[in-house]
Amino acid sequence: MPKQINVALIGNPNTGKTSVFNALTGLNQKVGNYPGITVEKKEGICKLPRGVKAHILDLPGTYSLNASSLDESVVIELLLNKNDKDFPDVAVVVSDVENLKRNLLLFTQIKDLKIPAILVINMSDRMKRKGITLDLDVLESKLNTKIALISTRKGEGVDTLKHLINNYQSLSTEPCLDTSTIDSTYFENLKNVFPNQDLYKLWLVISQDVNFGKIERGSSSIQDFKTKTKSELKRLQQRETIKRYQFINNVLKEGQQIDSSKAKDFRSKLDRILTHKVFGYVIFFVILLLIFQAIYDWATVPMDLIDEGFANLSSWLQSVLPKGVFTNLLTEGIIAGIGGVVIFIPQIAFLFLLISILEESGYMSRVVFLMDKVMRRFGLSGKSVVPLISGTACAIPAIMATRNIENWKERLITILVTPFTTCSARLPVYIIIIGLVIPEGSFLGFGYKALTLMLLYIIGFLAALVSAAILNKVMKLKSKSFFVVEMPSYKIPLFKNVAITVLEKTKTFVFEAGKIILAISIVLWVLASYGPGDNFNNAETIVRTEFPDIGEDAFEDKLAAHKLEHSYIGLVGKAIEPVIKPLGYDWKIGIGIATSFAAREVFVGTLATIYSIGSANDDDELGEGTIVKRMSEEVYDNGKPVFTLASGISLLLFYAFAMQCMSTLAIVKRETNSWKWPAIQLVSMTLIAYVVALIAFQFLK
Amino acid sequence: MTVADLNKGQRAIIIDVSSDQIPLKLLEMGCLPGNEVKLLQVAPFKDPMYLNINGSYLAIRKDTASLITIELKDA
Numbered sequence: 001m002p003k004q005i006n007v008a009l010i011g012n013p014n015t016g017k018t019s020v021f022n023a024l025t026g027l028n029q030k031v032g033n034y035p036g037i038t039v040e041k042k043e044g045i046c047k048l049p050r051g052v053k054a055h056i057l058d059l060p061g062t063y064s065l066n067a068s069s070l071d072e073s074v075v076i077e078l079l080l081n082k083n084d085k086d087f088p089d090v091a092v093v094v095s096d097v098e099n100l101k102r103n104l105l106l107f108t109q110i111k112d113l114k115i116p117a118i119l120v121i122n123m124s125d126r127m128k129r130k131g132i133t134l135d136l137d138v139l140e141s142k143l144n145t146k147i148a149l150i151s152t153r154k155g156e157g158v159d160t161l162k163h164l165i166n167n168y169q170s171l172s173t174e175p176c177l178d179t180s181t182i183d184s185t186y187f188e189n190l191k192n193v194f195p196n197q198d199l200y201k202l203w204l205v206i207s208q209d210v211n212f213g214k215i216e217r218g219s220s221s222i223q224d225f226k227t228k229t230k231s232e233l234k235r236l237q238q239r240e241t242i243k244r245y246q247f248i249n250n251v252l253k254e255g256q257q258i259d260s261s262k263a264k265d266f267r268s269k270l271d272r273i274l275t276h277k278v279f280g281y282v283i284f285f286v287i288l289l290l291i292f293q294a295i296y297d298w299a300t301v302p303m304d305l306i307d308e309g310f311a312n313l314s315s316w317l318q319s320v321l322p323k324g325v326f327t328n329l330l331t332e333g334i335i336a337g338i339g340g341v342v343i344f345i346p347q348i349a350f351l352f353l354l355i356s357i358l359e360e361s362g363y364m365s366r367v368v369f370l371m372d373k374v375m376r377r378f379g380l381s382g383k384s385v386v387p388l389i390s391g392t393a394c395a396i397p398a399i400m401a402t403r404n405i406e407n408w409k410e411r412l413i414t415i416l417v418t419p420f421t422t423c424s425a426r427l428p429v430y431i432i433i434i435g436l437v438i439p440e441g442s443f444l445g446f447g448y449k450a451l452t453l454m455l456l457y458i459i460g461f462l463a464a465l466v467s468a469a470i471l472n473k474v475m476k477l478k479s480k481s482f483f484v485v486e487m488p489s490y491k492i493p494l495f496k497n498v499a500i501t502v503l504e505k506t507k508t509f510v511f512e513a514g515k516i517i518l519a520i521s522i523v524l525w526v527l528a529s530y531g532p533g534d535n536f537n538n539a540e541t542i543v544r545t546e547f548p549d550i551g552e553d554a555f556e557d558k559l560a561a562h563k564l565e566h567s568y569i570g571l572v573g574k575a576i577e578p579v580i581k582p583l584g585y586d587w588k589i590g591i592g593i594a595t596s597f598a599a600r601e602v603f604v605g606t607l608a609t610i611y612s613i614g615s616a617n618d619d620d621e622l623g624e625g626t627i628v629k630r631m632s633e634e635v636y637d638n639g640k641p642v643f644t645l646a647s648g649i650s651l652l653l654f655y656a657f658a659m660q661c662m663s664t665l666a667i668v669k670r671e672t673n674s675w676k677w678p679a680i681q682l683v684s685m686t687l688i689a690y691v692v693a694l695i696a697f698q699f700l701k
Numbered sequence: 702m703t704v705a706d707l708n709k710g711q712r713a714i715i716i717d718v719s720s721d722q723i724p725l726k727l728l729e730m731g732c733l734p735g736n737e738v739k740l741l742q743v744a745p746f747k748d749p750m751y752l753n754i755n756g757s758y759l760a761i762r763k764d765t766a767s768l769i770t771i772e773l774k775d776a
Contacts, residue, residue, distance in 0.1 A: 099757065
């Protein structure tokens with residue numbers, strides 16, 4: 001069997017590196033994490049001629065080998081560690097034809113590491129429009145490499161690249177520059193102390209610390225070799241960068257011609273509108289409205305289908321499988337649990353689709369530019385806008401989208417406040433309660449009910465911003481603040497890229513969140529289906545004696561209600577009743593709230609069961625109307641209704657603020673690498689919810 | 702004069718960058734003495750600023766921009 005070729009894809013962000021990866025591997029890829037950190041690791045297999053296989057590793061985008069973020073440090077650590085199993089036999093450096101000068105900086109650094117490197121010049125389809133001509137022979141000889149000029153959009157040049165990968169052994173490993181000339185005495189010294197080491201590697205290791213302190217170094221003796229202060233080292237890095245650009249400019253002077261008179265300036269025309277001080281914001285607002293529309297309106301069709309499908313599957317299984325504990329667990333616990341995950345797929349997929357289109361087209365960077373100043377007042381970054389928008393669908397992908405915020409403090413605050421935005425799981429709860437307690441009537445033509453819903457969305461955003469401002473004041477995190485956003489050129493999104501992104505992200509969501517939701521729903525099912533003592537075990541006899549004359553259907557209802565009241569979860573509800581009474585809730589709502597800590601959308605289903613509307617089998621066909629009707633008839637022992645304006649508003653506010661989502665907590669734990677932050681979120685958000693709901697109820701009652 | 706003082710559409714040549722405070726990433730994107738910089742767009746309050754530096758299109762905050770000394774180029 002021929003040896004597998006290890007290929008590392010390296011390149012600046014926005015060079016279409018991912019397109020090249022997709023073109024090489026197709027769907028033969030998997031996304032994982034680097035051990036211990038949350039940096040995404042994408043790898044795939046590419047089939048080459050004569051049965052040779054290449055293992056392609058798509059490294060995070062980086063502008064140079066001097067890391068300034070966790071993502072970038074992954075690249076350096078791999079390239080400096082010859083023993084890593086992923087250490088590349090050949091590096092494929094992806095560059096963008098419009099930014100060749102800047103992209104070559106990274107290329108020269110990789111060449112200087114003496115790793116065989118192929119230069120990919122991507123987006124060749126844009127050359128004509130930009131008036132660029134390249135002399136590949138000159139470039140190849142000056143850079144001492146092989147070049148593949150490709151266009152992933154048109155599918156050109158990919159075979160050339162595969163051919164070059166297959167013949168990587170013929171590549172020269174001559175470095176481009178001699179870095180030691182930037183300070184010959186210093187490097188001479190270095191050479192004397194470490195005679196067996198590669199000088200450029202040593203220099204990279206020593207200078208790494210200046211920008212990013214987290215790299216573990218193998219030999220401590222290198223660490224001691226700090227005869228230079230930080231600012232001296234930084235000056236040397238600047239000198240090195242200048243030297244590299246001198247080299248690159250010389251190469252490009254002969255190898256590249258740009259006739260700017262032929263260039264079509266599409267970018268500046270669009271920028272003039274999209275980043276305009278007034279129109280820019282108006283357009284952004286309209287796009288936001290469109291996204292909401294898409295998520296709420298268009299996604300409901302497949303969601304209803306899924307909901308129905310799972311309900312049918314559940315009742316079909318109930319009818320064909322023998323009655324028993326296992327069947328119940330399967331239909332009420334596991335299938336309901338899986339359904340609870342799957343139902344979110346349309347919304348999540350839609351959201352990823354829209355966001356990846358915004359990102360691929362280059363528009364997202366303009367939003368970041370427009371919003372940075374506004375967001376900074378609240379201790380956030382312009383880059384926080386993306387998660388806050390995504391949060392209205394679901395906080396989980398939103399929190400994953402914070403990864404490109406360089407500043408750790410800004411990123412952490414964004415992660416902490418994102419769950420305040422009104423996610424789709426709150427919607428069913430809001431709609432039921434609003435339908436119940438908010439009166440008909442309108443104000444300036446807008447119905448009270450619609451206004452209440454809108455108000456709840458605004459409250460969510462305000463809560464996020466205000467708590468961000470408070471966290472910004474309170475947290476004493478020192479974090480180097482810099483903000484450099486590349487403004488990529490506008491592009492029509494590549495269908496293949498968008499499709500793969502949507503597929504991969506949705507898959508991650510379903511499996512990550514799915515595991516937790518599934519586990520919780522099984523636990524909930526067990527707690528709601530079993531109870532201690534005679535009250536639960538002799539439920540049938542008790543109900544029979546209490547209501548001797550009722551029909552079979554009504555009996556089933558009463559039985560289910562009685563059982564639930566005395567199940568473990570019912571006991572929990574009774575136990576927490578004293579705590580929630582001041583908020584205007586009874587023990588049944590208490591159970592709804594308790595189960596909602598797994599996921600908010602569980603509330604409606606729990607109440608439906610608790611109020612025992614319909615018998616066990618047609619639970620899923622309940623119209624919203626019946627639940628609302630049943631809830632409005634719910635009274636305390638003294639005849640007063642449970643759901644009043646006061647308790648309703650209190651409940652709405654509780655759901656607006658409380659941190660009731662296990663999956664979000666799990667993702668926050670993963671992204672912050674500690675239980676501390678999700679714990680803080682859970683406690684403080686729930687506390688805020690409690691206090692606000694308490695004030696609202698006591699004031700309104 | 703620094704990049705923070707530029708008006709929209711103006712071009713300048715970079716004279717000096719205070720490399721101690723400026724992120725290396727910005728230098729690597731071409732923000733180096735001798736290179737040209739042009740202010741393309743500004744957000745309200747001139748912050749952040751959208752620039753073309755040495756062929757790279759990027760946005761930086763105003764406080765970072767004020768660390769880059771420039772000399773105005775005649776139009």
